[in-house]
Amino acid sequence: MKTIAGRIAFNLFAWTVVLVTAFPLIWMILTSVKPQFELFRIPPTFWPEQITFEHYVRLIYETPFLKYMRNSLILGFATTIVVVVVATLGAHSLVRFRYPGRERLAQMVLFTYLLPSVVLILPLYLMMVWLGIANTIFSLVIAYTTFALPYALWLLRSFMQGIPDDLEAAALVDGATRMEAFVDVILPQALPGIISTSLFTFILAWNEYLYALVLVNTDEARPLTTGVMSMLVSAFNIEWSLLMAASVMMSLPLIIIFAFLQTYLTRGFGAGGVKG
Amino acid sequence: MSGNPLDKRYAVLGAMLIAPTVLVFCAVIVYPLVSALYLSLFTIFTPTLRGSFVGLGNYAYLVNSPEFWRSLWNTLLWTICTLALQIVFGVAAALMLHQNIVFRSLARSLILFPYFVSTVVAVLVWRWLFNDLYGVMNHLMLMAGLIKMPLDWLGSMPNAMISIILVGAWKYFPFVVIAVLARLQTIPDALYEAAKIDGAGAWSRFVDITLPQLRDVLVVVVLLRAIWDFKEFDLIYLLTGGGPIIATQTLPLMVYKDAFGLNDMGRASAVAVSMMLVMLSFMVLYLKLAGRDERESQR
Incomplete structure (x- = not known):
């Protein structure tokens, strides 16, 4: 890579690879702004000859898309709040307190993080039916804790292990109780970790499909993932540009989070063992 | 530790803080797990949820069921192929993105x-790319002269299996990139400098320095991704639904089909439990490794 020509060649190669990888996503956006008839050109046009937002308008006014989106937002926020509150307390306990069974507990968290959903889903389905809360967003919040809680707990635990013990000890010497030290010293230190854990938990809930498929069967409670798929299945002839518009809208929150999250990207997702 | 009353009070406080976690775990993970084992001993009609005890009957049925073995084989084939591609592309992409290229953070x-991105979004996009009449994949391959007729990407074998493996690799290789x-x-630059002085070429620097340094992280990544x-x-359910017939049906899909298509929750649980037993070896291995890392980092 010493010569300038070599440098340029490498850059060209690298960016070709990047663009090929991102091509399906670029294609999704391009398709969503093409008029329906343009999709059936052979050969296909790359740049839209005519840019239109009619599919987005139709999506919002003529399909239950906004209802699904509302459900997904409620589901995402509710899951995130429940999980992050419980996990922050739990992680703090696992990191700063000593009691019998602590190590076992930490190991169990990691174990449950690896459990397949299909094993838990049948008993959970029976449980929801028995409790009479099947077909509600609430049932999905409960179901989502099965994967989101172990994940958040593990992630927060590794964040909190990075906070030096001395900080808490100093607060205790100054006469604070352990809870005061937790609120005044540990929480502000852990805030970046808590924020990125919240964002990742939200993404997990936003993208989940299997539980939503099994537990919810009405448009009233259906989130985006199963909702958009049902638009595909129920349509007589598949309107690809409408579906691509739905896909773009569904990915918007991720793009926003992505923009905020640049610095955390390499740290958070899929944690639970992979250490930098 | 036991004599000090303050320590005891702290232990109680610690237990109180972890209590919500333990409660939720018991309700949504431990109870369903035990319950799944229990359910697998029954035959249960899903719509009415009535059933009768059959002991190990479901397992005996599975051992003699060609569909179960076919699904297990599909699961292994899918896992090994897509994992291999993820690792190769993931490591290559990571090495590439580690270099100085323009607009690196955008790349x-x-x-x-x-x-x-949601699997639903990924699948919709790929199904559009794979479309037999207007899909870009067929068009590009026809143009390049690789095929003479448009391919049926998802509806025939072996195309369907190859397609899910490719889409799986595309969807999940970034995880390898992040870790690597x-x-x-x-990795300290000094290692490369020293090797350069010793006259090592680019390839031998990769084999002798980079790969050994990456070994530990790769072991963890392979185990995690294998489990996932x-x-x-x-991804598989939405792309092919397990079809054509059961050619791409993996064990998780069989669980779903048995429970909600064939309405036998007992047998579905038996499939799920069997699947977990296969996974258990990987999980135990991973837990061991993670535990070892932990103790090292605490030292």
Whole structure:
């Protein structure tokens, strides 16, 4: 890579690879702004000859898309709040307190993080039916804790292990109780970790499909993932540009989070063992 | 530790803080897990949820069921192939993104995006790309002269299996990139400088320095991804639904089909439990490794 020509060649190669990888996503956006008839050109046009937002308008006014989106937002926020509150307390306990069974507990968290959903889903389905809360967003919040809680707990635990013990000890010497030290010293230190854990938990809930498929069967409670798929299945002839518009809208929150999250990207997702 | 009353009070406080976690765990994970084992001993008609005890009957049925073995084989084939591609492309992409290229952070974001996007979105896009009449894939391959007739990507074999493996690799290789990239940044430059002085070429620097440094992280990544690919449901279910017939049906799909298509929850539980037994070896191995790392980092 010493010569300038070599440098340029490498850059060209690298960016070709990047663009090929991102091509399906670029294609999704391009398709969503093409008029329906343009999709059936052979050969296909790359740049839209005519840019239109009619599919987005139709999506919002003529399909239950906004209802699904509302459900997904409620589901995402509710899951995130429940999980992050419980996990922050739990992680703090696992990191700063000593009691019998602590190590076992930490190991169990990691174990449950690896459990397949299909094993838990049948008993959970029976449980929801028995409790009479099947077909509600609430049932999905409960179901989502099965994967989101172990994940958040593990992630927060590794964040909190990075906070030096001395900080808490100093607060205790100054006469604070352990809870005061937790609120005044540990929480502000852990805030970046808590924020990125919240964002990742939200993404997990936003993208989940299997539980939503099994537990919810009405448009009233259906989130985006199963909702958009049902638009595909129920349509007589598949309107690809409408579906691509739905896909773009569904990915918007991720793009926003992505923009905020640049610095955390390499740290958070899929944690639970992979250490930098 | 036991004599000090303050320590005791702290232990109680610690237990109180972890209590909500333990409660939720018992309700939504431990209870369902035990319950799944229990259910697998019954035959249960899903719509009425009535059933009768059959002991190990469901398992005996599975051992003699060609469909079960076919699904297990499909699961292994899918896991091994897609995992291999993820690792190869993931390491290559990480090495590439580690270099100085223009707009590097944008390039990284674009590469990582498939991993963060919902499987539903990924599948919709790929089904549109794979469309037999107007799909771009067929068009590009016809243009390049690789095929003479448009291919049926998802509806015939072996195309369907190859398609899910490719889409799986595309969706999940960024995970490998994230892990490897993070590790690459911690390899000291001095190692490469020294090797250069000793006259090592680019290839031998990769084999003798980079790979050994990456070994630990790769072991962890392979185990984690093997576990996750093994239990993958969404991607395969949404792309092919297990078809044609059962040619791409993996174990998670069989669980779903038995429970909600064939309405036998007992047998579905038996499939799920068997699947977990296969996974258990990987999980135990991973837990051991993670535990070892932990003790090292605490030292």
